[in-house]
């Protein structure tokens with residue numbers, strides 16, 4: 001459950017929501033319903049290609065939002081815009097009520113550093129052993145001694161189901177699934193209050209996928225963190241998400257409880273979540 005008093009109300013009200021954004025509750029007197037992350041009219045294009053075409057999204061404190069959408073629909077770009085790795089062309093991104101796009105580059109980097117990120121491709125540093133990858137944020141900020149960082153890395157390795165001895169290996173010596181778990185370990189190491197997971201279970205076997213989902217949920221709930229997770233796995237989406245949003249044609253076309261993903265009543269969401277060839281979404285095979 002959300003630690004924020006508005007979280008439950010947001011969840012209940014958005015149960016009836018299909019395309020209606022912004023989120024209800026924000027104008028209700030007496031409710032301090034400030035989203036942890038609030039995105040409005042976010043736009044990003046690369047050359048002629050419009051990727052984000054007016055994205056609106058609210059993520060309430062202490063809740064997790066699952067973002068679904070076809071390959072190339074802009075899910076990773078959206079996270080990278082919030083992280084400050086990609087500059088959007090227009091729109092607002094508020095974190096704790098502050099529009100981070102108005103901050104200086106240095107201040108924006110500081111906001112980005114507060115966010116734990118599991119990158120879709122792992123993005124581990126092959127030049128560093130696994131344990132230093134995990135403790136990278138802590139070491140970079142001189143938040144701890146190397147010995148303590150190593151101890152913490154060992155503890156987190158155990159949490160993601162890996163032996164402490166894996167800490168001495170190079171990421172290139174690991175299987176894809178192990179790399180995914182190391183990437184998760186790195187994302188959660190500093191216990192950030194915001195966490196992004198870009199396809200945390202892709203490439204894992206179903207059991208490890210469920211274990212990783214459990215870890216994600218545990219971290220988010222135990223730390224009271226706010227999370228955005230991208231996934232193509234509907235079982236995973238329902239396990240991880242309080243809320244879910246679907247990106248299509250550069251916009252959020254549906255937002256509601258993750259538990260409603262399979263019977264949202266929205267034809268495009270239905271087609272996507274049930275994997276139907278026929279429906280309003282036309283697959284573009286030639287790009």
Ligand SMILES: Nc1ncnc2c1ncn2[C@@H]1O[C@H](COP(=O)(O)OP(=O)(O)OP(=O)(O)O)[C@@H](O)[C@H]1O
Nearest residue numbers: 046049051069070071072073074075076077078120
């Ligand atoms: N740095 C970049 N420069 C140019 N185009 C980019 C860049 N990053 C992303 N794109 C383009 O933006 C579009 C959306 O990419 P994005 O990675 O967000 O997709 P996605 O929804 O995460 O897809 P997938 O599910 O396959 O990971 C794609 O067409 C991609 O080629």
Ligand SMILES: [Mg+2]
Nearest residue numbers: 075076120198
């Ligand atoms: Mg992606």
